[in-house]
Amino acid sequence: MKLVTAIFKPSRLDAVIDALGEAGISGLTVSEVRGYGRQQGKTEVYRGAEYEVRLLPKVKVEVACAAGDTERVVNAISGAANTGTIGDGKVFVVDIESILRIRTGERNEQAIGS
Numbered sequence: 001m002k003l004v005t006a007i008f009k010p011s012r013l014d015a016v017i018d019a020l021g022e023a024g025i026s027g028l029t030v031s032e033v034r035g036y037g038r039q040q041g042k043t044e045v046y047r048g049a050e051y052e053v054r055l056l057p058k059v060k061v062e063v064a065c066a067a068g069d070t071e072r073v074v075n076a077i078s079g080a081a082n083t084g085t086i087g088d089g090k091v092f093v094v095d096i097e098s099i100l101r102i103r104t105g106e107r108n109e110q111a112i113g114s
Helices: 010-022 067-081
Strands: 002-008 029-035 042-046 049-053 056-065 089-095
Touching (some): 002 010, 002 067, 010 029, 056 067
Antiparallel strands (some): 002 056
16 A cells, blocks of 8 residues: 655646546545645735745645555646646655554555545
């Protein structure tokens, strides 16, 4: 089992959710986060005063999936989140040792399915 975590621009969230749905993914978690990488923030003007925004708004999507579904999930996310500009984001894949569905007591792959 794998946990796929993607951090990308908020404007691409709907496209990523649609792409994951088309890839057959039935569950995900979305968090609003802030950070920076190569973008290093940006300068904005408010009421004539210039100020620097160092931490930019991003979206974090987490998907737990079977090991065999990992490439499909990563490809769906990366295809939908890609705008071709700096700040498109990153996708991380890590191993999951165990999963438990609290309601039913199901474990591991059975806990991931619908």
